[in-house]
Amino acid sequence: MSALVRMRLTAFVRGGRALPGLLGTLVMVGIIYGGGRSDAAEAYGFSAVALFPVVAWQAKLLLDTEPDVQRRLAVTAVGPHRELAAGLLAAAAVGAGTVAFAMILPWLFGAITGPAGIAPGLWAHAASLVAAVGLGALASRAVTRSTLYGIAVLVTGSVLAIVLGLDGSVVPWLAPPLMAAARRLADHPDSASLVTLSAHALLWTAVVIAGYARMRRTRS
Amino acid sequence: MRLDGVSYRYGRRGAWVLRDVSVDLPPGGTGVVLGRNGVGKSTLLQLVAGVLRPSAGEIRERPGPVGWVPERFPADQPFTVHGYLTAMARLHPMTDPVDTWIDRLGLTAYRRTRLGDLSKGTAQKVGLAQALIPRPKLLVLDEPWEGLDAAARELVPEIVEEVTAAGGIVLVSDHRGETGRLPGAITWTVADGTVTQGDVAQAHAVIEIAVPAAEAEATAADLRAAGHDVIAVRTKAVV
Numbered sequence: 001m002s003a004l005v006r007m008r009l010t011a012f013v014r015g016g017r018a019l020p021g022l023l024g025t026l027v028m029v030g031i032i033y034g035g036g037r038s039d040a041a042e043a044y045g046f047s048a049v050a051l052f053p054v055v056a057w058q059a060k061l062l063l064d065t066e067p068d069v070q071r072r073l074a075v076t077a078v079g080p081h082r083e084l085a086a087g088l089l090a091a092a093a094v095g096a097g098t099v100a101f102a103m104i105l106p107w108l109f110g111a112i113t114g115p116a117g118i119a120p121g122l123w124a125h126a127a128s129l130v131a132a133v134g135l136g137a138l139a140s141r142a143v144t145r146s147t148l149y150g151i152a153v154l155v156t157g158s159v160l161a162i163v164l165g166l167d168g169s170v171v172p173w174l175a176p177p178l179m180a181a182a183r184r185l186a187d188h189p190d191s192a193s194l195v196t197l198s199a200h201a202l203l204w205t206a207v208v209i210a211g212y213a214r215m216r217r218t219r220s
Numbered sequence: 221m222r223l224d225g226v227s228y229r230y231g232r233r234g235a236w237v238l239r240d241v242s243v244d245l246p247p248g249g250t251g252v253v254l255g256r257n258g259v260g261k262s263t264l265l266q267l268v269a270g271v272l273r274p275s276a277g278e279i280r281e282r283p284g285p286v287g288w289v290p291e292r293f294p295a296d297q298p299f300t301v302h303g304y305l306t307a308m309a310r311l312h313p314m315t316d317p318v319d320t321w322i323d324r325l326g327l328t329a330y331r332r333t334r335l336g337d338l339s340k341g342t343a344q345k346v347g348l349a350q351a352l353i354p355r356p357k358l359l360v361l362d363e364p365w366e367g368l369d370a371a372a373r374e375l376v377p378e379i380v381e382e383v384t385a386a387g388g389i390v391l392v393s394d395h396r397g398e399t400g401r402l403p404g405a406i407t408w409t410v411a412d413g414t415v416t417q418g419d420v421a422q423a424h425a426v427i428e429i430a431v432p433a434a435e436a437e438a439t440a441a442d443l444r445a446a447g448h449d450v451i452a453v454r455t456k457a458v459v
Binding site: 003004007011015066068072073077078079080217218 | 231232266269270271273285286287288290292293294296297298299307308310311312350354
């Protein structure tokens with residue numbers, strides 16, 4: 001499976017599809033940190049929210065890099081389960097690179113203060129990353145079959161993740177806990193709320209990935 | 221390998237492409253899938269290869285590894301011929317050396333060529349190579365002769381014989397009449413969503429004839445009535 005992950009990452013980079021996500025990340029980082037020095041925990045909380053659509057878009061781009069017939073060739077080589085897992089792992093690897101880039105860059109320019117915020121910031125980005133990979137997978141061509149539907153899923157999912165996560169939302173559990181995590185990080189969270197939000201993020205992602213796997217069974 | 225009551229449709233509300241198909245192929249056997257364009261030959265091959273899952277029924281005792289040659293090789297990928305075949309070989313635990321098939325299929329001059337720069341026939345050879353590198357026990361060939369040069373076309377029956385001699389199973393579709401070169405093959409005829417398993421095919425020869433265009437349909441009908449298999453009717457000469 002690692003060989004298939006490597007093959008997909010190679011195609012993603014060589015095909016120039018890594019560039020849009022990189023530029024999107026630069027824009028997000030510029031907007032978030034352009035106003036001056038910020039507390040790390042608070043800034044990273046909002047960074048995790050802002051990166052959610054970027055990482056989801058990157059995941060879609062990566063999963064769509066391969067022509068449909070090549071994806072089917074991969075299925076014959078490694079089987080449907082490992083083919084699916086390799087795609088998600090490759091998307092997560094690209095997302096992890098984006099998160100590292102977005103977290104390290106502000107330090108290099110002195111835009112962040114308070115090293116104590118690094119660990120909770122890393123947690124918020126990890127929660128955002130797994131949920132974004134799930135959304136990107138749902139928006140991929142293997143599921144949506146068309147660019148238009150893919151973009152619709154990506155944009156709708158990203159908007160709902162923010163709107164449904166607003167303070168006072170009646171159905172916050174329908175969205176990944178990005179906004180809740182950003183609010184907690186600004187208020188210096190306790191460990192109990194971190195565990196609850198982690199469980200929420202993992203459960204949300206598990207449901208989305210299960211939906212992705214189910215749809216892939218019938219849409220090869 | 222046995223297909224047991226296999227049915228398939230694209231999507232839950234799609235029309236059935238295949239209904240209740242039950243056929244089998246023994247180890248060392250060759251199957252030739254026959255039928256008009258659009259009847260579901262490629263779908264049947266993809267079900268056999270494991271690319272598609274049956275909507276109903278199951279495929280038993282599918283041998284592995286599986287080599288599948290798609291009708292159109294996906295050349296729109298940022299790899300060279302050697303880079304692509306090496307990456308595909310790494311997906312399998314046991315493979316032939318990549319260069320063995322590069323040399324045998326006449327791809328040596330294209331080792332460093334990007335897939336997107338290949339002609340259709342050369343890209344098809346890459347598709348053939350990636351299927352053969354893992355030493356397949358089930359080789360599924362969808363129109364393998366399409367676009368190949370004369371030397372490579374001669375090689376296909378040779379490869380089929382090698383796979384079956386090693387106890388593997390080969391399934392081939394073809395509308396050019398080239399499968400006449402595979403004596404001993406069992407025919408699977410696809411029509412109206414069903415597959416009929418025929419007898420062992422005899423060796424066939426392909427005769428190309430030219431008639432006035434106005435008489436083409438009538439001649440084809442006469443030939444069919446006489447029990448011949450009319451493979452194609454072209455209105456333009458192919459040089």
